[in-house]
Amino acid sequence: MADQQRRIRTKSKPISDDDERSILPMKKQKKQSPTATISANSTSVVTKTLLDDANSGYKNGNFVCSPLSLDIVMGMLAAGAEGQTLKQLLEFLGHETIDKFLAKSPSSKLFKRKLSNKKTGLECSLANGVWVDKKVEPVQSSYQKVLKTVYKAEASSVDFGNKRDEAVDEINSWVHKETKGLIPFIVEKSELDRESVMLIANTMYFKGTWSDPFDADETIEKKFHLINGEQVSVPFMTTDERFDYGSFEGYKMIKLPYKSNKGKSNKFSMYIFLPHEKAGLKKLLQIFHSNDALFHGEFDLKMQSFDELWIPKFKISCKFEAKDVMKEMGLTLPFKETNKELSGIVEPDVMLYVSKILQKSFVEIDEKGTEAAACSAMRMIPGCARQKDKPPPPPSFVADHPFMFMIREDSSQAVLIVGVVLNPLDNN
Numbered sequence: 001m002a003d004q005q006r007r008i009r010t011k012s013k014p015i016s017d018d019d020e021r022s023i024l025p026m027k028k029q030k031k032q033s034p035t036a037t038i039s040a041n042s043t044s045v046v047t048k049t050l051l052d053d054a055n056s057g058y059k060n061g062n063f064v065c066s067p068l069s070l071d072i073v074m075g076m077l078a079a080g081a082e083g084q085t086l087k088q089l090l091e092f093l094g095h096e097t098i099d100k101f102l103a104k105s106p107s108s109k110l111f112k113r114k115l116s117n118k119k120t121g122l123e124c125s126l127a128n129g130v131w132v133d134k135k136v137e138p139v140q141s142s143y144q145k146v147l148k149t150v151y152k153a154e155a156s157s158v159d160f161g162n163k164r165d166e167a168v169d170e171i172n173s174w175v176h177k178e179t180k181g182l183i184p185f186i187v188e189k190s191e192l193d194r195e196s197v198m199l200i201a202n203t204m205y206f207k208g209t210w211s212d213p214f215d216a217d218e219t220i221e222k223k224f225h226l227i228n229g230e231q232v233s234v235p236f237m238t239t240d241e242r243f244d245y246g247s248f249e250g251y252k253m254i255k256l257p258y259k260s261n262k263g264k265s266n267k268f269s270m271y272i273f274l275p276h277e278k279a280g281l282k283k284l285l286q287i288f289h290s291n292d293a294l295f296h297g298e299f300d301l302k303m304q305s306f307d308e309l310w311i312p313k314f315k316i317s318c319k320f321e322a323k324d325v326m327k328e329m330g331l332t333l334p335f336k337e338t339n340k341e342l343s344g345i346v347e348p349d350v351m352l353y354v355s356k357i358l359q360k361s362f363v364e365i366d367e368k369g370t371e372a373a374a375c376s377a378m379r380m381i382p383g384c385a386r387q388k389d390k391p392p393p394p395p396s397f398v399a400d401h402p403f404m405f406m407i408r409e410d411s412s413q414a415v416l417i418v419g420v421v422l423n424p425l426d427n428n
Contacts, residue, residue: 041092042067042074043296045325046418047289050404052325054282058227061426062316064361064419066374067295070322072107072128072151072202073376077334077354079146080345085333092331102150106414111152115266115409120259121369122268123207124409124416127178128153131171133160133197136346143345161194168192171199175375178203182362182373191356191379198345198352198380206372206407206416208258208268212241214311214367224312225278225401226423234424236310236400237367243309244301247395251275251284254309254397255301258369267410270370271299272311278401281420285404295406296413308396314424315364322357342380355381363407363417372407372417 046065053060071093078089078098086098095101102108107126115124128151132139139155147153158167172185186201214237224234244255251273258268275284288294327335334342334354342352361374399421407417 041094041292041326041329041331042071043415043418044289044292044329045070045322047285047292048325048329049320049322050420051282051285051289054285058422062314062318062420062422063320064316064318064363064372064417065320065359066204066361066376066417067415068107068110068126069202069204069361069374069376070357070359071105072126073200073357073378075101075105075107076128076130076147076151076200076202077342077378079150080140080143081334081342082344083341085339085341088331088333092326092329102146106409106412108150109412110409110414111150113266117260117266121207121209122258122260122266123205124266124268125178125203125205127174127203129171129174129199129201129203130155131158131167131199131201132156132346133158135161136197136350139346140344160192160196164192164194165189171201171377175201175203179205179362179373179375182371183360183375186358186360186375186377187379195381196379197350197382200378200380202376204372204374204416206268206370209369210367211257211259212239213369214239216367219313219367222310222312223400224424227279227281227402232423232425234312236312238308238310240305240309242303242305244299245304245306245395245397246299246301250280250287252395252397253299253301255299256311268416269408269410270365271406271408272397272399273404273406274397274399275401275403281402281404281422285420288404295408295415295418305394306397307394308398310398310400311365312399312421312424313366314421315362315427316419316421317360317362317427318419319358319360322359323354326357351382352380355379361417361419363419370407374417 046067050063074093081089093101116122130153132155134157137157160167168187168189171187175186176184219235219237221233222236223231225231246253253271253273256270260267273284275281323335333339337353339353340351356379359376363372402422404420406415408415
């Protein structure tokens with residue numbers, strides 16, 4: 001919200017749990033320049049948030065958010081920025097210029113595609129909205145053009161000062177509709193006041209069916225080990241299907257693809273990253289936070305059958321405020337009350353700064369597949385390994401302790417969802 005002032009295809013050979021590779025789970029690629037790192041800091045915001053919670057004893061419980069949705073609202077802000085503020089935003093987004101970001105970022109690629117597919121039951125939609133208080137209108141024509149051509153959005157006129165309730169209802173109704181009710185609202189009436197002059201929002205909705213659905217008749221109750229050493233009984237899904245799998249230093253991972261038409265560019269998958277140790281989640285988060293490219297690479301996995309495969313069903317809803325984490329990571333200028341460089345949005349004499357970045361997310365995993373949604377809103381106000389001779393036994397993948405997961409569109413490497421499961425029974 002804002003404020004005013006006047007990357008897996010290989011032939012299979014079994015990998016046992018003992019055949020752990022100490023290297024990172026990436027296929028060898030040419031060294032890339034920093035500007036080729038896609039949305040690196042969007043996912044770093046997630047891992048830093050999770051590490052901070054781990055260091056304080058996991059007080060916040062399960063967590064889920066959408067780096068892609070966060071990336072989009074920051075991109076919409078960057079499209080109206082200049083000077084050092086634009087430079088900081090582009091560094092955060094991982095691109096040298098705004099034109100490159102608008103043309104090559106995962107979000108811009110996805111906006112150009114038809115993501116849903118009725119034949120496979122896949123639904124994926126991205127929507128953007130901008131609401132501008134009438135006291136700072138009009139929105140500059142160049143910014144309107146970017147909204148329309150890149151983000152498929154238009155700026156709507158509202159009156160936060162005199163008709164706040166109507167404006168809030170309009171925004172929340174839009175969010176409810178675009179997320180198919182998974183996120184009923186994004187802002188409270190108390191969060192928008194006469195000082196508010198602009199709100200930028202993105203919604204992401206995803207519903208996918210597993211390529212190989214789990215049989216609900218095979219789902220049974222099993223023990224899940226919590227961080228504190230306690231155990232809870234949780235419904236676990238299982239299957240005899242083969243999946244892409246890898247075992248690395250500190251953790252193993254599995255790729256669960258969603259159903260898609262052969263040859264189509266949209267290839268969505270869920271990845272589960274399971275620590276070897278039952279209390280190894282923090283170490284796992286440290287690995288991914290220290291090398292953000294892991295979220296966006298082509299993983300070195302092999303198609304594998306399993307001795308045991310158990311994954312818990314879970315449902316998580318979550319909200320978090322990203323502003324403080326971003327500032328700690330060095331993105332400070334957009335939040336500065338005296339900022340004069342967000343001048344490409346409304347009239348140049350109106351000083352804007354970002355007062356809040358709020359995201360709400362939801363994800364549910366069951367035998368059929370996944371349903372997920374996210375909404376990010378930005379409020380602005382006036383500114384003042386080696387093969388063995390004998391094939392090893394098949395590995396096990398039993399997600400009976402805290403783990404991290406990701407939903408990604410693999411051809412663009414856009415990270416739709418990242419989260420951690422501390423207790424599958426806790427819906428937050």
